[in-house]
Amino acid sequence: MSVDNAAFRDFRESLERLGIDTPSEVISDEERVRRAKQTFMDKLDGRMAVDLTTCVHCGMCAEACHFYEATQDEKYAPVHKFEPLRRFYRRELSPMRWLFRPFTRDITAQDLETWQELVYDACTGCGRCDMMCPMGIRLSTLINVMRQGLASAGLVPAELQALQNEQRDSDTVFGVGAGKLREVIDRLGRQGIEIPLDKDQAEVLVLTTAVEVLLFSDALAATAKILNRLGADWTMLSQGFEAANIGLVSGDEVTQKRATAKIVEQAKACGARTVILPESGHAYQALRWEGANVLGEVLPFEVLAMSEFIAREIDAGRLKLKSPANGSSVTYHDPCRLGRHGGVIEQPRQVLKALGLDFREADSNGRENFCCGGGCGEYVIKRSAPLRQKAFEIKKREFDETGADTVITSCANCRINLMIGADNAGWQKPVESLVEKVAASLAE
Amino acid sequence: MTLLDFARGPALQWSLIILVFGVLWQLLGTILIGVKKDLSKPRRNTAVRDGLATIATRSLPEHQFEKKIRFQHFSGYAWHVALFIAVLFSAPHILFFESVLGFGWPHLPNGIILVTAAIALAILFALVIRRLSHPVQRLISNADDYISVIVVIVPLVTGMLASAHIGARYETLLAIHFLSVEALFVWFPFGKLMHTALTFPSRFRAGAAFGRRGVKA
Numbered sequence: 001m002s003v004d005n006a007a008f009r010d011f012r013e014s015l016e017r018l019g020i021d022t023p024s025e026v027i028s029d030e031e032r033v034r035r036a037k038q039t040f041m042d043k044l045d046g047r048m049a050v051d052l053t054t055c056v057h058c059g060m061c062a063e064a065c066h067f068y069e070a071t072q073d074e075k076y077a078p079v080h081k082f083e084p085l086r087r088f089y090r091r092e093l094s095p096m097r098w099l100f101r102p103f104t105r106d107i108t109a110q111d112l113e114t115w116q117e118l119v120y121d122a123c124t125g126c127g128r129c130d131m132m133c134p135m136g137i138r139l140s141t142l143i144n145v146m147r148q149g150l151a152s153a154g155l156v157p158a159e160l161q162a163l164q165n166e167q168r169d170s171d172t173v174f175g176v177g178a179g180k181l182r183e184v185i186d187r188l189g190r191q192g193i194e195i196p197l198d199k200d201q202a203e204v205l206v207l208t209t210a211v212e213v214l215l216f217s218d219a220l221a222a223t224a225k226i227l228n229r230l231g232a233d234w235t236m237l238s239q240g241f242e243a244a245n246i247g248l249v250s251g252d253e254v255t256q257k258r259a260t261a262k263i264v265e266q267a268k269a270c271g272a273r274t275v276i277l278p279e280s281g282h283a284y285q286a287l288r289w290e291g292a293n294v295l296g297e298v299l300p301f302e303v304l305a306m307s308e309f310i311a312r313e314i315d316a317g318r319l320k321l322k323s324p325a326n327g328s329s330v331t332y333h334d335p336c337r338l339g340r341h342g343g344v345i346e347q348p349r350q351v352l353k354a355l356g357l358d359f360r361e362a363d364s365n366g367r368e369n370f371c372c373g374g375g376c377g378e379y380v381i382k383r384s385a386p387l388r389q390k391a392f393e394i395k396k397r398e399f400d401e402t403g404a405d406t407v408i409t410s411c412a413n414c415r416i417n418l419m420i421g422a423d424n425a426g427w428q429k430p431v432e433s434l435v436e437k438v439a440a441s442l443a444e
Numbered sequence: 445m446t447l448l449d450f451a452r453g454p455a456l457q458w459s460l461i462i463l464v465f466g467v468l469w470q471l472l473g474t475i476l477i478g479v480k481k482d483l484s485k486p487r488r489n490t491a492v493r494d495g496l497a498t499i500a501t502r503s504l505p506e507h508q509f510e511k512k513i514r515f516q517h518f519s520g521y522a523w524h525v526a527l528f529i530a531v532l533f534s535a536p537h538i539l540f541f542e543s544v545l546g547f548g549w550p551h552l553p554n555g556i557i558l559v560t561a562a563i564a565l566a567i568l569f570a571l572v573i574r575r576l577s578h579p580v581q582r583l584i585s586n587a588d589d590y591i592s593v594i595v596v597i598v599p600l601v602t603g604m605l606a607s608a609h610i611g612a613r614y615e616t617l618l619a620i621h622f623l624s625v626e627a628l629f630v631w632f633p634f635g636k637l638m639h640t641a642l643t644f645p646s647r648f649r650a651g652a653a654f655g656r657r658g659v660k661a
């Protein structure tokens with residue numbers, strides 16, 4: 001149940017090279033502004049219009065954001081991160097635009113460039129500010145529209161752009177294609193862990209992510225052990241295994257839709273009634289909550305996060321666990337897009353309880369949990385590393401306060417980001433996966 | 445026509461027309477922008493309950509967040525409550541409401557109303573000072589924030605002066621008080637005072653949206 005240190009080092013090195021030779025599109029300033037505005041116009045809806053009108057500029061949302069908390073720099077106040085969108089709304093869409101227009105400054109290309117840092121480097125879309133605002137404003141959705149506007153204006157940071165281009169053009173992420181998946185499945189097969197690949201028909205389709213294949217194949221093995229123990233009729237598909245959705249995090253709807261469509265097509269083709277997502281918060285948001293909406297159709301299968309699936313099977317009495325011999329103490333980090341945005345909050349706690357572990361809740365948890373600091377693709381952006389490290393200190397402090405031996409989470413990206421933060425800080429606490437813990441405790 | 449006649453007559457009528465049509469225009473215009481139907485399968489179908497719960501819970505101190513926002517939270521409460529008491533329970537106001545609505549209600553003694561209005565005023569000043577000095581609030585504030593606070597402060601001050609008969613003839617003070625309230629009515633639909641009409645719908649929709657995902661907002 002460990003991470004191959006050499007693989008982790010290689011991965012960190014590959015992050016250093018990411019985006020270095022990504023060609024940047026040459027776009028004039030006028031065109032950037034035009035595209036951003038068009039996206040704002042397309043994406044703003046009545047709900048957001050209410051939000052933009054209701055804000056009383058109290059500034060309380062700042063206190064929710066880990067980047068403000070870590071730096072006390074006012075520019076990281078969540079409400080400030082969608083300021084250009086607010087101005088756009090007042091000038092171009094508000095029912096009072098005829099009055100506001102002469103008094104509201106137009107968006108400039110310089111604004112868009114300035115806000116790139118605020119919405120990509122300094123916002124993980126975690127939604128903690130959504131829980132704080134006394135007006136009920138969903139700030140993270142407004143900041144996401146900012147991301148979408150910047151993406152259409154060609155202002156995605158180079159590292160994310162590189163990943164987005166890769167997924168858009170070749171359906172892979174971090175270069176992990178069918179060949180690499182097969183290699184891992186063959187290796188696990190030699191260890192006696194069977195992963196059915198490319199079955200024509202199956203009740204359950206299981207997805208994974210490139211980072212799981214590259215770094216956390218133990219989590220994939222654990223998933224297989226659990227499904228095999230349950231005797232499930234399941235498969236993975238070499239042409240539709242990637243659950244990560246770079247379009248969702250970069251703000252590019254074309255890539256988002258393409259990645260979602262690929263999964264949905266494959267799931268339909270094999271007649272899956274359930275699609276199980278790997279430990280990935282944003283993958284859950286992309287398929288479970290946004291999948292139907294980006295495709296404009298109701299999905300003909302249920303979508304479950306692995307932790308949700310395990311909790312359901314334990315609850316139904318189909319999955320039996322034994323308590324680990326040493327009864328170690330653990331705390332749980334809620335991935336934002338699984339917990340606060342996704343509603344998978346109680347399920348992992350039920351699983352930890354069933355495991356009989358000494359579970360210790362951190363000060364911020366569940367719907368109020370602090371983000372790992374690297375979500376929404378942020379951990380690949382090199383220049384934001386110092387900021388992330390400051391945000392990591394909040395997590396480190398809270399984890400330490402619990403006195404738990406181990407941090408458990410259910411998102412490979414949170415895990416990587418926490419591991420990078422720990423590595424930089426020389427912090428020794430292991431960060432482990434929930435599904436691996438479960439697989440290690442399957443009753444005979 | 446005296447200043448008071450003007451303030452009580454055409455000025456009041458026009459400011460109310462602007463208030464009502466402005467608010468309707470804002471609400472209708474915002475609603476007409478529309479919201480796409482969410483096609484994802486909800487985790488639970490309790491939108492109304494979740495929406496109402498969020499209306500209530502966003503008014504309550506919350507465990508994790510409360511530590512950092514205590515000042516804003518309670519000062520916000522205190523000045524709203526003080527303002528409502530001063531507006532709704534002062535004897536002359538109740539007489540005015542009675543003449544419009546046809547019914548009235550018991551009033552509070554003038555001294556209490558004056559103290560309450562002074563408290564509201566003091567908190568508002570403290571909030572303005574915070575807005576000018578706190579780095580976050582200074583950065584995010586715009587003209588609307590300052591205009592909105594001025595159009596609330598001036599009626600409070602003129603109301604206190606009128607009820608204490610200080611500074612000018614009572615009729616003049618009353619006329620100025622009326623005009624200052626009318627300025628508030630006129631500004632209302634255009635600025636952040638619109639939150640009065642939108643806070644509950646906004647909270648409701650946040651509660652319903654998170655609720656369908658199974659999250660208490």
Ligand code: SF4
Nearest residue numbers: 055056058059061133
């Ligand atoms: S907490 Fe809400 S109302 Fe206050 S500034 Fe932030 S978004 Fe605006």
Ligand code: SF4
Nearest residue numbers: 065123124126127129
């Ligand atoms: S969504 Fe999270 S990271 Fe972004 S502004 Fe809000 S609290 Fe900060």
